Amino acid sequence: MENSSRILSGMRATGNLHLGHYHGAIKNWVNLQYEHECYFMVADIHALTTNYESTGLIASSVHEMVIDWLACGVDPSQAVIFIQSEVPAHAELHLLLSMITPLSWLERVPTYKEQIEKLSNRDLGTYGFLGYPLLQSADILLYNAKFVPVGEDQVSHVELTREIARRFNYIYGRETGFEEKAREVIPKLGHKRALLYEELLVQYQQEGNDEALEKARFLLKDAVNLSLGERERLFAFLENKSKVILTEPQALVTAASKLPGLDGQKMSKSYNNTLMLREAPDTISKKIKSMQTDPARIRRTDTGDPQKCPVWQLHRVYSNEEVKQWVQTGCTTAGIGCLDCKGPLIESIQAESEQFRERARPYIEDRNLVRNILADGAEKANETTEDTLDMVKSAMGIKY
Numbered sequence: 001m002e003n004s005s006r007i008l009s010g011m012r013a014t015g016n017l018h019l020g021h022y023h024g025a026i027k028n029w030v031n032l033q034y035e036h037e038c039y040f041m042v043a044d045i046h047a048l049t050t051n052y053e054s055t056g057l058i059a060s061s062v063h064e065m066v067i068d069w070l071a072c073g074v075d076p077s078q079a080v081i082f083i084q085s086e087v088p089a090h091a092e093l094h095l096l097l098s099m100i101t102p103l104s105w106l107e108r109v110p111t112y113k114e115q116i117e118k119l120s121n122r123d124l125g126t127y128g129f130l131g132y133p134l135l136q137s138a139d140i141l142l143y144n145a146k147f148v149p150v151g152e153d154q155v156s157h158v159e160l161t162r163e164i165a166r167r168f169n170y171i172y173g174r175e176t177g178f179e180e181k182a183r184e185v186i187p188k189l190g191h192k193r194a195l196l197y198e199e200l201l202v203q204y205q206q207e208g209n210d211e212a213l214e215k216a217r218f219l220l221k222d223a224v225n226l227s228l229g230e231r232e233r234l235f236a237f238l239e240n241k242s243k244v245i246l247t248e249p250q251a252l253v254t255a256a257s258k259l260p261g262l263d264g265q266k267m268s269k270s271y272n273n274t275l276m277l278r279e280a281p282d283t284i285s286k287k288i289k290s291m292q293t294d295p296a297r298i299r300r301t302d303t304g305d306p307q308k309c310p311v312w313q314l315h316r317v318y319s320n321e322e323v324k325q326w327v328q329t330g331c332t333t334a335g336i337g338c339l340d341c342k343g344p345l346i347e348s349i350q351a352e353s354e355q356f357r358e359r360a361r362p363y364i365e366d367r368n369l370v371r372n373i374l375a376d377g378a379e380k381a382n383e384t385t386e387d388t389l390d391m392v393k394s395a396m397g398i399k400y
């Protein structure tokens with residue numbers, strides 16, 4: 001079932017996107033869509049986990065966010081773009097997996113406690129919030145995705161997904177009475193060999209002794225009284241193997257965005273330090289002109305240190321080597337003023353933003369274009385997930 005190149009990624013629908021989103025995630029998606037079969041999901045159900053009391057923002061931001069993706073270069077002819085709630089299999093698999101997921105696995109997810117503390121102004125003592133990493137697991141497992149592009153902070157969620165897939169396969173990937181049937185075959189090895197097999201089985205399964213595994217394999221290959229099926233059964237019992245129904249995904253860790261906000265902290269709407277993706281040129285200019293600089297550079301004649309200045313962090317992303325050298329020399333010798341320094345940056349960001357606005361224009365003028373992209377995406381995603389859900393239900397014994 002594993003799809004060797006399929007990728008699933010998503011973003012919560014919580015408003016228009018800023019340049020931090022572009023440099024931290026979407027730029028990577030744009031590259032990935034040419035190398036892999038990509039599914040990009042508007043995670044509207046995930047947005048409910050923290051915004052369940054005021055859902056207005058979710059509804060109004062879904063289409064805007066997709067326009068932002070398209071503006072960045074996400075191409076609907078290359079990637080499937082869909083809304084999570086329009087593919088009911090996400091909710092259904094989440095529910096089914098919740099039956100086998102130990103509560104302690106969810107409670108120990110590092111982001112759970114962190115978020116509860118960080119968002120202490122909201123009541124997050126809900127099942128939905130505790131279970132959101134499980135919903136993420138369902139999102140991923142539904143597509144049998146081989147890779148999930150994530151930042152460092154999300155690696156633990158992919159690890160949880162792997163554990164859930166393993167547990168599911170272990171519980172439901174075995175035929176009924178697997179162990180009993182294997183034990184019925186063991187005596188056919190003959191008394192001495194049967195005892196040795198049981199001994200080696202314990203040594204490998206309980207103590208992880210690889211040498212015991214090799215010896216037991218050899219013993220089985222050599223046994224003459226077994227049919228092919230019986231030999232296979234004892235091999236499977238030895239290695240504790242079960243059928244793979246859900247694929248364990250790998251995290252594709254993307255480097256953290258180097259784009260800081262206007263105050264040097266991480267760019268985030270909650271810090272009020274953002275440059276939006278489709279920001280108007282004069283707003284870009286105004287925001288950058290009022291950015292803080294090296295606090296030691298009070299007068300024009302004071303020298304500065306770019307390492308202590310958030311403007312330099314933006315130059316590192318937006319400027320070529322020549323401009324960066326000009327900034328370094330000009331700042332440390334007071335050869336340029338801070339407003340001079342910000343000039344080429346304003347131009348580069350305005351040029352980038354102009355491209356975004358240009359690409360977004362047709363979708364703003366004709367909203368049906370976005371609706372059609374999302375309808376096609378939902379259809380494709382529903383088709384893809386149907387098989388997985390069927391297999392899961394069959395394995396769990398609720399497919400009639």
Ligand code: SF4
Nearest residue numbers: 294304309331338341
């Ligand atoms: S010259 Fe540039 S890098 Fe130096 S303090 Fe001013 S804005 Fe920052």
